Amino acid sequence: MTSTAASSAERLVIEAVGAALSALDALDPNARIAVAFSGGVDSSVLLDAAVRVAGASRAVALHVHHGLSPHADAWLAHCETFARERGVEFDAQRVEVSRASGVSVEAAARDARYRALDAMCAMHGIRTLWLAQHADDQAETVLLQLLRGAGLAGLAAMAPEFLPANATATRVRPLLHLLRAQLDHYASAHKLRWIDDESNADTRYARNALRHQVTPALAVHFPGFRDALSRTAVHAASAQRLLDALARIDMEAASRDEGRALDHDTLLALDDDRALNLLRYWMRTLGFVAASSARLADALRQLREAGAGTDGHRLRIDHAGQALRSYRGLVYWEAGDSREPADETALVEREISELVWQGEEVWHVPQWRGTFVFATVDSAATAANVSPHNTSNIEAADTIPLSVLQRASLSARARRGGERIRIGAPNAPSRTLKNLFQERGIPAWKRDVPLLYVGDELLFVPLIGVNRAVLRDVPLTDEASVKIIWREDLLLA
Template sequence: MSTSPAPANPCDQALAAWCGRQGFVKPAAPIAVAYSAGADSTALLLAAHHRWPGQVIALHVHHGLQAAADRFVSHAQDFCARHGIACRVEHVQAAHATGESPEDAARRARYIALAHMAQNVGAGCVLLGQHADDQAETVLLALSRGAGMPGLAAMAERFERHGQVFGRPLLAVPSAALRAWLGDAGHGFVDDPSNADERFTRNRIRARLMPAWDACFPGFRAMLARSAAHAAQAQRLLDELAAIDLAQTGTPPAIAALQQLSRDRQVNALRHWLRTDADVAASAAQLDELLDQIAACTTRGHRIHLKVANGFVTREGGCLRYASSV
């Protein structure tokens, strides 16, 4: 009696295409996968293990934010043991500080832990399981917040953080395709109960807006991804222009040189300077106030002082300076 072939993991083709775009053919170092034990990271972990058997390490972060976290660890360790995949676990304290959202605090702690674990095992890259639904949610979240070009560009396929390279090969794969394959292939995964908590904005978008968009605009995920790609391209051009302008103003920027630029180019250069040199993002209101202070700076003793993130932009001689207050 003939048997039907095993269903193909939709991550296999997506991972191969991502590797081609990144020139990532045969890695010399181990490959890490951020493995939460959820559906998306489970499908990605199996695809990576299929592509690079014996070279993949699963990295699991225990956030300590809910009682189910211990169960996630047990599932992750058991799953990896069954499939012959090495697994590392790190516990973090992801409580948020005053003025910081719980989601941002957990994300920050997670990336620090992933980078730390990856560097400890010598991994060349950490693969993340964000998929097409996550990308669409990110664009809608950015729109709801009135975000600029960096926010509308959503999630990049490849980026560096905390000295570690990260990759997102599944941004074109819908969540439904991942879950359908896992069900057909008989692979178990866990569902994080916090994903249903609509106190979080992203969860409300997932539960309410995404179904409405799907009903009105079938295929909207690909369209939003295309818009995000256009925004990312535009942002790269703005970054190139900022680099040209900062080469003229110096780094940190000289106030007199900034004043020779148009207001739009000043905003672009200052946003780039703060992001690349201080790893902080200024709001539109903060940048408007900073530009007003720069325009008014016509005497030697004029003072500039503006709070941005957890620090201040001030005047030091003829240049701007950013210093963290932490």
Template sequence: MAASRKPLPNRGVLAAVADSLARHVSPDARLALALSGGLDSVSLLHALVVLRDQHPFELQAVHVHHGLSPRADRWAEFCARLCASHAVELTLHRVQIACDDAAGIEAAARRERQHIFAALDVDFVLTAHQRDDQAETLLLQLLRGAGPKGLAAMPEVQVRSGWRAAQLRPLLGVPRAGLLDYAQAHGLEWVDDESNLDTRYRRNALRQQVMPLLAAHFPGRAATLARAAALQADAAELLDDLARMDAVVAIDGGRLDCEVLAGLSRPRGRNLLRHFIELHGLPMPSARRLGEALHQLLDARRDARVCIRLGALDVWRFRGGAYLVPVAPAPAAPVRWQGETTLAVPSAGVTVRMDAVAGTGLKRAVLSSGEVTLGVRQGGERLRLHAGGPRRSLKNLLQEHAIAPWQRDRLPLLWCDGQLLWAAGIGLDADAQAAPDEPGILPVVVA
């Protein structure tokens, strides 16, 4: 399902919700409303209850108890009474937010909510974002230096990575004042979160201090900013289309062709690299970090070891291609094999199966006579692959076998009494290989 970002006209609450349901929600779909107890979500709940007969759907509500306010228990009780009065099932989720969270309280609370919403087994999670929220989001993104995707702000319907349900925002075309009129006209009650007045939080400062000043000089500012967000969404969609066109010849599975990348203008190259990162589900790095990654991929010496950290992944250049791979775990000590059929090797991030064989593999007698350990390279290892041949450095063997650089430090190895006897993907020590019909042990990487 594609994200819907068309500008939404100012309509009444019922009309806006009914139209959104008609365009996006099939009959008998399962909906979960994120209910805070505030004006916006209470108004949306009321509208959904009014409309559920003419547009049948299953409705439940979800309240997240953050525990940040001394009134949080009362808000939860209010939501429970409200849902009971409408015969709507309510699920309460309690979360704990650390006041010293590095991301900040707002971001930490949002992260916890989204974790809960992602796990909901429904078709749509409905949130009560409205037009003033959209305008504020656009300004916040602009002040962060965001590009077209960030400035597109919030789509009406959005498919999020890792979520079971799509997120639907039926009120994006409705101003906050329209929701207040609706609630008052229907005699609705709601709760007010005192933290919304705390201007230490950026959105609150924008809402309480900046937007009133804009209103004095720019009537209709929220609608104008919402239109601007829609125009940025169009620009972002065009950039996505261009990236998909370039990706046809540049991206093959997990590989981005650096030669094709070099043939594009730098802005177009950044757009393609951004698309490549998105395909891996990675949060977008800053413009500076993205530009540095592109510079290293294209301008570093041909023989240079290129690796740029992008959050939880590294971008590597190898044999003319760029690859995104998980950051290697911290080094771990080798593990000792004591006859198990399988053995986890944490330093390599794999499990090795030790198969009992005959006429192949490593001599069982050799392994039984010494201390066998499995781990990853420490440096200076040598291996004799051919009888009578020299012991060659593992470093050279890795290069000859085209083992990718990010795999070299995680390649599982086996030693017996400190002598390297096996390197996954490369081979066995020739002096320790089992003769025909001789009992052997064959190491096999299984995960």
């Protein structure tokens, strides 16, 4: 390596990191930067350059311990030492990589890594995560996507800047236009120490096979292939943005329940290409991994054949642990297998199935992503309304004499199935929650609500109201009353 090459590489790296920092400073000049730090040469260069440009106090090195290599503990120790030598705060998280059948180790490790990085960013209050991918990585990604028959979203490969759904930190790739060789020159010039992951030489992994066996041959016959593939990614990203803009227009018309469902008729009024584009976009907004073209085409075919008036039981589409459902003109995804009937009890299996109220006026139950509010009611003004025989309005029906709440401990429990409630007069026939939810057109994903019990007696069901059977022996008095209100988290200020 010549001194000229080293100095040129250093300049290019520093300029790239400086440009990324300037873009961040334009938004927040005091913002801290998280660097995803594996300890390899690429992330070592990025962290070293970040310290030189931004200063050690603004950087945090984040390491993910996958446990896949026998050297993982040594790599963790090396990374911590490297960061401490530069005065950089260091944090690490251990993850378990899924070995489930049909899931590649590469994909599982990547997903676990990004979940851990996002979690650490959130814990440190950092909203910018720098990643060390470079032009060679981008070229390999485009080739892999081409060989897999990916669409435009896949060919767009890695964006220079991207905020994933459900993440708080924007992912930034300052080195994306630089070559691997330029990073190697920088590392050698600054005498950096880095680790070599032995798995990078294993050509059983598709990316490694491309890196060691395909791209060297391309470099001989097509020296500018990296730039060409990078341009392909840029063109694909531009075209995908146009498709996404069209999908947002269609989503605005078809979206129901804040995007968790689509209107069946609106979706199927679109031609196949446009409907498939909407389905892809919708699934990305839900955080799903991309589905194959064949699976999406089959889903659209089945939806067209099923019709909006059916209960969707004939749909046999499963993806990413979810089953496609159709219910009263809505299309949505539900956790589970399409061969099983739609879940009519709680949609999420909970580790905690019962919580006990401690008398809070505002009782947050995070397991159900919501809050109970116990609002005191003017007893003199509402004495007539709280009569157990008054069902003239929902607010009256949700108002309960304080003495009822004091009969026994009040608890929130998960649905088990088969629960019954009286919503008319106390002596009226009881109804199952399942029937009441169906009658009111409440889709399955909204039925995952906590049930309030006083002792062992069902007292209140969100979206339905108070069990009037509980009030059967309550005398008419002017005693204090409480109105129970259920609010989903998204409805809280």
